[in-house]
Amino acid sequence: MGKGERAVRIGELSRRTGVSVPTIKFYVREGLLPAGRLTSPNQASYEEAHVRRLRLIRALLDVGGLSVAAIREVIAAIDDPERPVHKMLGEAAARLVPRYERASGGAARAENPAEGSAAVARERVEEIIAARGWRTYRGNPAGEALVAALQALEEVGHGRFAEVLDVYAEAAEKVARADLEYVARNVAREDLVESVVVGTVLGDAVFESLRRLAHVDASDRLFGREEAPGEATGPVAPDAG
Amino acid sequence: MGKGERAVRIGELSRRTGVSVPTIKFYVREGLLPAGRLTSPNQASYEEAHVRRLRLIRALLDVGGLSVAAIREVIAAIDDPERPVHKMLGEAAARLVPRYERASGGAARAENPAEGSAAVARERVEEIIAARGWRTYRGNPAGEALVAALQALEEVGHGRFAEVLDVYAEAAEKVARADLEYVARNVAREDLVESVVVGTVLGDAVFESLRRLAHVDASDRLFGREEAPGEATGPVAPDAG
DNA sequence: TGCTATCTGATAGCCCCACTATCTATGATG
DNA sequence: CATCATAGATAGTGGGGCTATCAGATAGCA
Numbered sequence: 309m310g311k312g313e314r315a316v317r318i319g320e321l322s323r324r325t326g327v328s329v330p331t332i333k334f335y336v337r338e339g340l341l342p343a344g345r346l347t348s349p350n351q352a353s354y355e356e357a358h359v360r361r362l363r364l365i366r367a368l369l370d371v372g373g374l375s376v377a378a379i380r381e382v383i384a385a386i387d388d389p390e391r392p393v394h395k396m397l398g399e400a401a402a403r404l405v406p407r408y409e410r411a412s413g414g415a416a417r418a419e420n421p422a423e424g425s426a427a428v429a430r431e432r433v434e435e436i437i438a439a440r441g442w443r444t445y446r447g448n449p450a451g452e453a454l455v456a457a458l459q460a461l462e463e464v465g466h467g468r469f470a471e472v473l474d475v476y477a478e479a480a481e482k483v484a485r486a487d488l489e490y491v492a493r494n495v496a497r498e499d500l501v502e503s504v505v506v507g508t509v510l511g512d513a514v515f516e517s518l519r520r521l522a523h524v525d526a527s528d529r530l531f532g533r534e535e536a537p538g539e540a541t542g543p544v545a546p547d548a549g
Numbered sequence: 550m551g552k553g554e555r556a557v558r559i560g561e562l563s564r565r566t567g568v569s570v571p572t573i574k575f576y577v578r579e580g581l582l583p584a585g586r587l588t589s590p591n592q593a594s595y596e597e598a599h600v601r602r603l604r605l606i607r608a609l610l611d612v613g614g615l616s617v618a619a620i621r622e623v624i625a626a627i628d629d630p631e632r633p634v635h636k637m638l639g640e641a642a643a644r645l646v647p648r649y650e651r652a653s654g655g656a657a658r659a660e661n662p663a664e665g666s667a668a669v670a671r672e673r674v675e676e677i678i679a680a681r682g683w684r685t686y687r688g689n690p691a692g693e694a695l696v697a698a699l700q701a702l703e704e705v706g707h708g709r710f711a712e713v714l715d716v717y718a719e720a721a722e723k724v725a726r727a728d729l730e731y732v733a734r735n736v737a738r739e740d741l742v743e744s745v746v747v748g749t750v751l752g753d754a755v756f757e758s759l760r761r762l763a764h765v766d767a768s769d770r771l772f773g774r775e776e777a778p779g780e781a782t783g784p785v786a787p788d789a790g
Numbered sequence: 791t792g793c794t795a796t797c798t799g800a801t802a803g804c805c806c807c808a809c810t811a812t813c814t815a816t817g818a819t820g
Numbered sequence: 821c822a823t824c825a826t827a828g829a830t831a832g833t834g835g836g837g838c839t840a841t842c843a844g845a846t847a848g849c850a
Contacts, residue, residue, distance in 0.1 A: 317847095319796070330839055333799080338837095350798040350845045360706070367701040369837090373614070376837070397768050401761060436759075442766040450761030457754040460608040464747050465601065468735050475727040476752075477759050479720035484763030486716040488771050494709050500772075506705050508764065511717075513698040515760075516753050518677075518718050520642060520691030522725030523749065525683040527638050530729050558818095560825065571810055574828080579808095584827095591816045591827045610808090617808065797846070804839070811832070818825070 315353035318344065325362040332362070339380050340365050364502065372509030378403050386501045400501050404508050405449040425467075429458035432470055436477050487511060556594035559585065566603040573603070580621050581606050605743065613750030619644055627742045641742050645749050646690040666708075670699035673711055677718050728752060 322329045335341040341361055344352030361383075368374045368382070385400045433454050437444060444451065461469045487507050495503040563570045576582040582602055585593030602624075609615045609623070626641045674695050678685060685692065702710045728748050736744040 317797070328839085329797090331837085334838060337799095344798095346798085348797095348846065351796090351847075352798070363704050367705050371698050371701045397772065398765070401764060405758070405761065437762065440763075440766075442762055443769050444762055444765050448762065448765065450758045450765070454755060454758035454762070457612050457751055457758060460612045461747070461751050461755075463604050464608050464751075466735075466744065466747055466751075469731060469748065469751075472727040472731050473755070476724060476756055477763075479724050480756060480759035481763045481767075483717055483720050484760055484767045486713040487764065488767040490710060490713050492771060503707065504764075504768075506702070506707055507710065508761070510698055510702050510705075510707075510710075512753075512757050512760070514695060514702075514714070515717055515721055515756065517646070517691045517695035517698060518721035519725055519753070519756070520646065520749070521678065521683055521685055521689065521695070522681075522718075522722045523642060523728065523745075524639070524685050524689065524691070525681075526722075526725045526729040527745075528684050530733060531638065558826075569810080570826090572808085575809060578828095587827085589817060589826095592818070592825085593827070791850095793848100793850085795847085795849105798844090800842085802839100802841080804837100806836085808835095809833085811830100813829085813831100815828095816826080819823085820821100 315345070315355050317351065317353060321354045321358055321362070324359055325366070327362055327366065335362070335365060338376055340376065340383055364506065367506065368509055371513050374404075374509065382505055386505065397501060397504055400505050401508065402449050404505065405453045425459050425462040426455065429455045429462065432458060432473070436473060439474075440477055440481060442481075483511070483515065556586075556596050558592065558594060562595045562599055562603070565600055566607070568603055568607065576603070576606060579617055581617065581624055605747065608747065609750055612754050615645075615750065623746055627746065638742060638745055641746050642749065643690050645746065646694050666700050666703040667696065670696045670703065673699060673714070677714060680715075681718055681722060683722075724752070724756065 316324070318329055318332060321327075322332060325332075327335075332341065336343050341358065344354045344358070346352050365379060365383075368379050369376070374382070382400055382403045385403070433451055437451070458470065461467065491500065491503050491507065557565070559570055559573060562568075563573060566573075568576075573582065577584050582599065585595045585599070587593050606620060606624075609620050610617070615623070623641055623644045626644070674692055678692070699711065702708065732741065732744050732748065
């Protein structure tokens with residue numbers, strides 16, 4: 309109670325979150341943030357929940373790269389109290405698949421040189437799911453996004469990238485398991501959905517960053533020293549394994 | 550040699566890639582795509598390279614979510630022939646860190662409740678890098694992005710998420726190793742940078758999708774049946790399909 | 791009681807981005 | 821020769837995420 313439990317006006321809410329007053333009002337208008345409790349026709353008070361919510365919004369926006377519209381839907385799922393946990397998680401998750409909007413229609417309807425790449429990709433996805441024994445459902449947007457990504461790889465001439473998919477799937481499974489265990493260990497039931505959202509979105513950012521860091525290291529070991537002396541002559545092994 | 554080695558005009562280029570003629574012109578103006586070779590004052594011919602480049606652009610845009618500006622820089626790095634491999638990779642990679650622009654300044658300059666979270670996050674990042682023995686360099690944007698992500702987690706009340714970072718790092722390392730091995734095995738030297746770009750961006754999309762799929766499975770196992778009576782039992786509610 | 795800083799709620803505007811439309815002059819094509 | 825496609829240029833469009841401005845009301849202090 310000592311901390312910040314007192315109600316504040318919009319000015320201090322702004323100061324405590326680093327979000328400008330007009331922007332806070334904008335979020336309220338957009339339905340991302342509940343309005344303050346009116347204490348008089350032109351005064352409203354905001355509580356700790358508003359601070360948390362604002363931080364959530366900024367995290368999803370800045371770090372997670374979600375759009376305001378996506379955040380609105382995610383938040384609607386978070387706030388709806390009458391929804392079985394499992395369904396909530398599913399619906400929240402469905403909003404967290406970016407990069408997909410235009411991707412599915414994209415080059416697919418072009419005169420297709422690597423024709424049937426959609427079908428091939430879809431098949432590969434089903435293989436992986438089966439191999440891993442994952443339970444999922446048809447039409448899962450994550451699956452569609454994966455199909456789109458594999459298809460894009462194919463069209464860009466990296467169809468063989470599918471070779472390493474098993475490594476990816478194995479890694480993804482381990483990470484997902486760790487995510488869920490973390491949630492089970494640390495999160496109260498009423499915060500479940502919010503935590504899953506946060507973990508999903510920010511977890512992506514975390515993993516991407518780590519992968520970049522690991523790339524630098526791996527690339528350094530593989531290609532780094534080969535051009536130290538004079539020129540690049542070293543063992544790039546462009547073909548053999 | 551039936552394939553597509555012949556030069557074509559813009560109309561067919563458009564048909565073969567699914568990108569509209571005005572949009573192709575736009576990409577040329579924006580420096581993403583080299584202009585066609587003029588055969589007369591108002592006729593130009595485009596080659597297979599243009600087709601490939603266009604597909605690359607669409608993949609980065611649609612699946613990778615890069616901006617036109619980012620793609621321009623990436624492509625400049627790809628096209629510059631006089632650059633040591635290692636530097637090229639580094640510079641290309643530096644362009645592939647999204648979600649970071651506003652993130653670093655964000656809530657940091659607010660009156661900070663979990664104060665010093667930036668310093669804590671930075672320390673944690675250095676710990677991980679040291680523990681993994683990764684070689685990197687100060688100011689690596691991937692590191693900064695990771696700091697921002699951890700800081701956002703902290704501010705949203707998930708500081709303990711750092712507990713699972715080791716799992717993430719381990720997974721990222723394995724994936725990165727697989728990426729580099731794939732590149733070494735399959736990619737000719739002159740295509741190295743392009744492949745790294747593609748692999749980095751589309752690899753993110755692939756991993757994210759896989760992680761979502763794995764989440765569904767893990768969440769199903771953990772929370773799926775606990776509310777079975779009368780509600781969504783069985784192998785996950787088949788929403789679509 | 792007056793004075794000023796702050797607030798609510800509303801409307802309008804801004805800037806960036808990824809295109810898209812339109813136009814002219816020219817040449818390709820059957 | 822008639823029609824179509826094209827290059828190159830300029831202008832416009834729609835969406836997204838804010839930002840500016842305003843009127844009228846209140847807070848809080850001298």
